[in-house]
Amino acid sequence: MTTTAPTTTTPTPALDPARWPDVARVPHVPLRAVVAARLLHRLAARRGLRIEHPAGLCRQPAPPGTPVLRLHRPGDFLHRVGEGGLIGFGEAYQAGDWDSPDLITLLTELATAPQTLVPRGTQWLRRLYVSRPPAADLPTAANARRNIHRHYDLSNDMFALFLDPTMTYSSAVFPTAPDGAPEASREALPTAQHRKIDRLLDLARVGPGTRLLEIGTGWGELAVRAAARGAHVVSLTLSEEQLVLARRRIARAGLDDRAEVRLCDYRAAEGVYDAVVSVEMIEAVGRPFWPDYFRTLDRVLAPGGRVALQAISMPHDRMLASSRTQTWILKYVFPGGQIPSVRAIRETAARHTRLRVTRADAYGPHYAETLRLWRERFTEQSAQLAGLGFDEVFRRTWEFYLAYSEAGFRTGYLDVHQLLLTRDEVAA
Structure with missing residues (x-):
């Protein structure tokens, strides 16, 4: 995994809590955020993802075809993913917490064998954030x-x-x-x-x-x-x-x-x-x-x-x-x-x-x-x-x-x- 500073910034969208309650709300789940960070770094190393965030060191742009996850608000991103898994991942994008210079390349990599995104030994964590659709x-x-x-x-x-x-x-x-x-x-x-x-x-x-x-x-x-x-x-x-x-x-x-x-x-x-x-x-x-x-x-x-x-x-x-x-x-x-x-x-x-x-x-x-x-x-x-x-x-x-x-x-x-x-x- 390579960590770099982002080359662009994305302004936070105006969030209407009445229209987008779970996007406007940033959860606070410190322990789960730590777990999410560790899983993210492990995933990046295994899949060749480039993670960029504001505190990263400046390096050369990622080679063409490299999946890039560009974090604008890493803390918010990790707390959302820690609480909601893939739903939190999507809500973090809706909120502008992250972007990618090539969204399709990144999502295609993540959609490849999605059952392996979480290591086998930590599959039990899925119980913490998976819910059933509302009745x-x-x-x-x-x-x-x-x-x-x-x-x-x-x-x-x-x-x-x-x-x-x-x-x-x-x-x-x-x-x-x-x-x-x-x-x-x-x-x-x-x-x-x-x-x-x-x-x-x-x-x-x-x-x-x-x-x-x-x-x-x-x-x-x-x-x-x-x-x-x-x-x-x-x-x-x-x-x-x-x-x-x-x-x-x-x-x-x-x-x-x-x-x-x-x-x-x-x-x-x-x-x-x-x-x-x-x-x-x-x-x-x-x-x-x-x-x-x-x-x-x-x-x-x-x-x-x-x-x-x-x-x-x-x-x-x-x-x-x-x-x-x-x-x-x-x-x-x-x-x-x-x-x-x-x-x-x-x-x-x-x-x-x-x-x-x-x-x-x-x-x-x-x-x-x-x-x-x-x-x-x-x-x-x-x-x-x-x-x-x-x-x-x-x-x-x-x-x-x-x-x-x-x-x-x-x-x-x-x-x-x-x-x-x-x-x-x-x-x-």
Whole structure:
């Protein structure tokens, strides 16, 4: 580990205790802070991290590619991490206690084999700071709309700052180079989002006359594209902001006679459909309600019908380890969620329904590139956030969220799949 003085300073964001109570509050846990400091130095030595802080000695800049953790308020940082672990690490970034000249490089290193961040002999320390998500965030029928509101109803204009003109908030599928790597660029993103949508619609065999149920509307691009194929679309959302804009976009496309958007929980879905498509919706369902989700798919699917899902996934053992654990992402970005494993999807569908996963295609590197493009555009447009009513802590929260997610896909800790589910009696 090398310790140096920082080359830049970051002003402390104005912290509104009412809006950001746990970011504004700096805990005082001296013993835990000492433990956090020792673990940090050990981690830096093992992973080749460069730690910079105000009291460090001046040295040469870190070589390119070196993960750098630049501490502006080391004491606050260590007390936050000592009390809250990775949640405290994220809150320290929100508060401006630390930065990095290359946030992705640092977070990618930390996302590599995250189970080894704490030495095996000190795993018991996890009990000191790990908590369960609050009961109010459990995505029951009563709570789900509030959870969705806290993320998707922030502001359509805010999402438009970093999404492409299709307003598609899920992984794109890019063309691939000969080595299999996605060929991603900002200009190619709208086409790549249409490629993703078309693959899902093809997987579900959506065409003229298809009765299609979409669970999770987004801002309406899939519904528009399906209706343009001649399908009759019913799309369900719990986001009032998305509902208004999706309906407007459908009407603008002249397709409101074929596509209908309803403010409706998936559990209350009505009707019978030839196909069901759901894009990155299962992550918000919550593990206790996965059986309900798949039972709904089975209940509304006509004989011979097909279900096409796009789902973020994680390794099964990591899913089990993180289940029922509060995380920074759950606390500040996606309350009530749980990323499944593909195994969990297969087993839940098989245990509770007649549906079976008959195809699963992975696109993890494509999500890393999608997130990179979103993050870069968010950074470029962030000066406009204040005009939309968002403060500096919000900017740092979303900067960290996008980079944190990108790092997860770059390391393979996270993946994304397009999955086909059919009933036992139907051949894929």
